[in-house]
Amino acid sequence: MATVQFTDATRVYPGADHPSVDKLNLDIGDGEFMVLVGPSGCGKSTSLRMLAGLEEVNAGSIHIGDRDVTDLPPKDRDIAMVFQNYALYPHMTVGDNMGFALKMAGVSKAERQQRVEEAAKLLGLDDFLNRKPKALSGGQRQRVAMGRAIVRSPQVFLMDEPLSNLDAKLRVSTRTQIAALQTRLGVTTVYVTHDQVEAMTMGDRVAVMKDGVLMQVDSPLALYDNPKNLFVAGFIGSPAMNLIEGVVSADGISVGDYVVPVPRETLAHAANEKNLVLGIRPENFDLGSGNEGIGIDVDVVEELGADAFIYGTLAGTPDIDKLTAQQIVGRISSRTPPHRGTTVRLNIDPEHVHVFSKATGNRLA
Amino acid sequence: MPRFLSAKTDTRLITLPWETPLAEWPEEMLVALPRGISRHVVRFVRVGKEVFAVKEVLEHLARHEYRLLRDLTRLDTPSVEAVGVVTDRFTPDGTVLDPILITRHLQFSLPYRSLFSRGVRQDTVNRLVDAMVVLLARLHLIGFLWGDVSLSNTLFRRDAGAFAAYLVDAETGELHDQLTNGQREHDLTIARTNLFGEFCDLEAGGLLDEALDPLVLVETIESRYRELWGELTGVEEFDGSEMHRIESRVRRLNALGFDVAELDITTDFAGSTIRIQPKVVDAGHHSRRLIRLTGLDTEENQARRLLNDLDYYRARTDQQNADESIVAHQWLTNRFEPVVNSVPAEMRAKLEPAELYHEVLEHRWFLSERAGNEVPVDQAARSYMDTVLSQLPDEKLNLSGMEAMGPLANPFDPSQGFVDDEVDKPYDPWETESDDDTPEEPATPYLDIAALRRAKG
Ligand SMILES: Nc1ncnc2c1ncn2[C@@H]1O[C@H](COP(=O)(O)OP(=O)(O)OP(=O)(O)O)[C@@H](O)[C@H]1O
Ligand SMILES: Nc1ncnc2c1ncn2[C@@H]1O[C@H](COP(=O)(O)OP(=O)(O)OP(=O)(O)O)[C@@H](O)[C@H]1O
Ligand SMILES: [Mg+2]
Ligand SMILES: [Mg+2]
Numbered sequence: 001m002a003t004v005q006f007t008d009a010t011r012v013y014p015g016a017d018h019p020s021v022d023k024l025n026l027d028i029g030d031g032e033f034m035v036l037v038g039p040s041g042c043g044k045s046t047s048l049r050m051l052a053g054l055e056e057v058n059a060g061s062i063h064i065g066d067r068d069v070t071d072l073p074p075k076d077r078d079i080a081m082v083f084q085n086y087a088l089y090p091h092m093t094v095g096d097n098m099g100f101a102l103k104m105a106g107v108s109k110a111e112r113q114q115r116v117e118e119a120a121k122l123l124g125l126d127d128f129l130n131r132k133p134k135a136l137s138g139g140q141r142q143r144v145a146m147g148r149a150i151v152r153s154p155q156v157f158l159m160d161e162p163l164s165n166l167d168a169k170l171r172v173s174t175r176t177q178i179a180a181l182q183t184r185l186g187v188t189t190v191y192v193t194h195d196q197v198e199a200m201t202m203g204d205r206v207a208v209m210k211d212g213v214l215m216q217v218d219s220p221l222a223l224y225d226n227p228k229n230l231f232v233a234g235f236i237g238s239p240a241m242n243l244i245e246g247v248v249s250a251d252g253i254s255v256g257d258y259v260v261p262v263p264r265e266t267l268a269h270a271a272n273e274k275n276l277v278l279g280i281r282p283e284n285f286d287l288g289s290g291n292e293g294i295g296i297d298v299d300v301v302e303e304l305g306a307d308a309f310i311y312g313t314l315a316g317t318p319d320i321d322k323l324t325a326q327q328i329v330g331r332i333s334s335r336t337p338p339h340r341g342t343t344v345r346l347n348i349d350p351e352h353v354h355v356f357s358k359a360t361g362n363r364l365a
Numbered sequence: 366m367p368r369f370l371s372a373k374t375d376t377r378l379i380t381l382p383w384e385t386p387l388a389e390w391p392e393e394m395l396v397a398l399p400r401g402i403s404r405h406v407v408r409f410v411r412v413g414k415e416v417f418a419v420k421e422v423l424e425h426l427a428r429h430e431y432r433l434l435r436d437l438t439r440l441d442t443p444s445v446e447a448v449g450v451v452t453d454r455f456t457p458d459g460t461v462l463d464p465i466l467i468t469r470h471l472q473f474s475l476p477y478r479s480l481f482s483r484g485v486r487q488d489t490v491n492r493l494v495d496a497m498v499v500l501l502a503r504l505h506l507i508g509f510l511w512g513d514v515s516l517s518n519t520l521f522r523r524d525a526g527a528f529a530a531y532l533v534d535a536e537t538g539e540l541h542d543q544l545t546n547g548q549r550e551h552d553l554t555i556a557r558t559n560l561f562g563e564f565c566d567l568e569a570g571g572l573l574d575e576a577l578d579p580l581v582l583v584e585t586i587e588s589r590y591r592e593l594w595g596e597l598t599g600v601e602e603f604d605g606s607e608m609h610r611i612e613s614r615v616r617r618l619n620a621l622g623f624d625v626a627e628l629d630i631t632t633d634f635a636g637s638t639i640r641i642q643p644k645v646v647d648a649g650h651h652s653r654r655l656i657r658l659t660g661l662d663t664e665e666n667q668a669r670r671l672l673n674d675l676d677y678y679r680a681r682t683d684q685q686n687a688d689e690s691i692v693a694h695q696w697l698t699n700r701f702e703p704v705v706n707s708v709p710a711e712m713r714a715k716l717e718p719a720e721l722y723h724e725v726l727e728h729r730w731f732l733s734e735r736a737g738n739e740v741p742v743d744q745a746a747r748s749y750m751d752t753v754l755s756q757l758p759d760e761k762l763n764l765s766g767m768e769a770m771g772p773l774a775n776p777f778d779p780s781q782g783f784v785d786d787e788v789d790k791p792y793d794p795w796e797t798e799s800d801d802d803t804p805e806e807p808a809t810p811y812l813d814i815a816a817l818r819r820a821k822g
Binding site: 013014015049052053054055056074081083086087088089090091092096097100101103104123124125127128131134135137139140143164165167177196197200201219220221224236237238239283 | 402404405422423426463512513515517536541542543545546547548550551554555557558559561562563565566567569570572579580583774779780781790791792793794795796811812814817818821
């Protein structure tokens with residue numbers, strides 16, 4: 001059993017005036033695939049290194065299973081850090097390329113062989129074990145790299161941006177393979193990336209970080225459907241959620257000449273705020289008719305199969321402000337896409353309106 | 366139109382075939398120099414008299430590496446020199462190509478594969494290991510986390526019987542004001558794994574001396590690194606009566622090639638216990654002194670050797686009390702330059718001037734021992750060129766060693782392995798499946814939430 005638990009775990013780098021990881025609380029289940037995601041510098045790698053035992057924990061604690069590992073050296077933690085080591089050694093067989101780290105760790109030859117064979121079977125590389133790696137395809141090379149991690153059979157895998165130097169196509173196929181393998185192996189995994197699409201497609205749960213603080217941890221769909229604050233709302237999803245400021249009125253929030261209907265209970269949570277932020281995902285817009293909907297001046301229309309993306313600005317924005325004005329993105333059915341240069345009304349699916357406090361950035365429940 | 370990002374663009378680079386994938390560049394532009402294995406397509410390109418290394422790599426990585434290599438150069442840390450990044454590459458039919466990072470080929474550099482290619486003596490391996498350790502410690506001193514420490518990512522140059530190591534691949538690097546112990550440990554963990562793999566590879570290829578054991582080698586690297594780091598940064602405590610230990614610490618660091626720019630000294634209340642810790646140490650103690658005195662820019666051990674010769678010259682000419690820089694100038698014009706200038710043009714690409722001078726001094730020592738009296742330098746130089754230098758390969762652009770590395774499948778890329786007769790492809794259930802039925806995922810940057818709902822819901 002290997003759960004992982006961060007409790008108020010904090011890291012302040014020497015000389016820094018604020019923590020790079022600030023009171024991180026995160027419970028990772030046995031066998032769970034947890035992704036840490038956030039912009040550069042948010043503290044993802046630091047968190048991972050704290051778990052690996054490579055970065056001092058200044059306050060709080062870390063547990064793996066029932067063991068408090070906060071002060072244990074890395075070698076006593078039974079974890080495997082997977083870094084971008086894909087170099088395949090040309091004189092060594094594929095099997096040796098997978099098992100050499102075990103040799104360094106003093107694992108017996110018989111056991112090495114057994115673990116390598118098991119990993120190879122899992123990876124569909126049985127027939128390659130005695131081959132030299134020269135003729136391997138890009139995908140096969142990736143699998144050998146995964147094999148290197150698998151043969152170590154640790155309690156927890158730690159991966160820091162393992163796909164960042166692959167081209168787009170290989171990245172997509174490899175992430176699917178890693179996720180599938182992780183499910184089959186059932187080994188608890190903590191995976192770091194700055195790419196939210198990668199996080200959303202791979203993780204059982206995703207922890208979103210910003211400036212050293214955990215913003216929200218949830219399943220990918222819960223993050224998408226119920227972002228707890230403006231940061232998560234804007235970070236998860238692409239194209240990003242539209243975040244539009246409006247003025248509170250009796251039964252909604254007005255944007256331009258239109259009042260977006262918002263339940264009174266929601267508005268009641270907005271203490272004394274006059275202005276609130278509406279969050280609307282592009283696919284929750286629909287072409288409206290008459291005076292219903294937010295008015296948008298359309299700048300660009302991009303057709304993508306059955307759908308079309310329209311990009312524009314709030315109707316009535318003076319031309320000279322258009323370049324700097326907030327861009328609104330809608331995803332609508334492409335049967336009757338509007339033309340660029342026209343003004344359209346976009347209706348909002350009331351089920352899917354997100355409302356945030358402008359003052360705190362938090363979602364109004 | 367390709368775009369160039371660089372401090373000052375060499376106009377000859379603009380006309381290279383940027384619209385062609387690097388793997389397909391015409392062979393007449395390329396030079397097949399020995400090099401380390403790599404994941405990216407890397408080629409050496411000849412432009413006029415110069416050679417550049419070009420690497421095809423994702424845009425954010427190219428920019429990141431360019432910036433970090435510039436930082437390393439600015440901080441006077443041995444690394445290859447970044448020349449520029451070329452973005453916005455398209456083939457004539459509009460296919461987008463990855464950007465290219467251009468670095469200047471490091472002259473007289475020896476990738477480890479060519480150093481090991483003819484089998485290698487234990488003593489040489491120890492020197493390589495030492496050079497690697499010094500490089501790692503120097504990087505860590507300036508706050509550089511390498512992230513991919515390996516022999517393939519290191520180049521070696523001869524340095525008066527030893528070696529000097531240079532960083533060649535900064536793709537995974539991070540620069541901070543100061544590294545934590547954890548960050549240094551992280552690099553050491555990576556170094557252990559990569560170097561062990563590389564030594565095992567040499568072993569499997571029959572290139573490693575049988576007396577050498579990969580495990581012992583990586584353990585040596587680790588322990589030497591720790592020793593050096595301790596000397597460079599460790600706290601030392603002693604009794605107030607042992608003040609000379611301050612001086613000896615500084616001397617020890619100088620002997621290792623480092624200058625102490627800031628030494629933290631604290632005493633306890635009664636002044637009976639002294640505690641010292643170097644706070645800022647700069648590499649290049651000897652090379653900086655040599656460059657100040659003579660303008661010669663050399664590796665650290667070469668500088669040490671040349672400075673010794675300068676001291677000797679001073680004693681011989683009885684000028685102990687003369688101004689050091691005047692004597693240095695005399696030494697340069699009367700001793701160093703005549704030797705270096707006497708090398709025939711066709712042998713100049715064999716060794717760097719400072720290394721050559723070092724070799725001549727070694728040769729002279731050998732001749733003098735044999736003759737039982739001191740042989741003059743000019744005579745030693747002539748003998749060295751006739752009997753030794755003429756036999757050596759050119760190392761400015763080190764073309765040798767390629768053949769010994771085996772018949773390469775591609776002479777420009779050792780990562781593709783060797784020519785052999787394994788032609789049949791083994792059965793791969795994963796690739797066979799994916800060839801048939803998995804539709805190609807569209808390469809859109811968008812998050813496909815509908816697919817995600819289907820998959821997870
Ligand atoms: N040795 C150090 N000294 C001071 N600050 C540091 C040090 N190492 C990292 N930091 C800072 O800590 C913060 C978190 O860094 P970390 O590497 O964990 O971020 P990250 O989310 O992994 O970013 P990236 O996506 O760029 O890798 C950053 O602001 C970084 O500059
Ligand atoms: N400027 C240079 N001078 C001399 N040799 C160079 C230079 N640049 C690259 N090389 C050689 O080319 C090899 C590959 O370059 P590099 O390590 O940058 O590629 P890479 O694909 O990023 O490698 P990795 O697989 O480690 O990420 C190096 O090992 C080195 O031998
Ligand atoms: Mg990171
Ligand atoms: Mg490299």
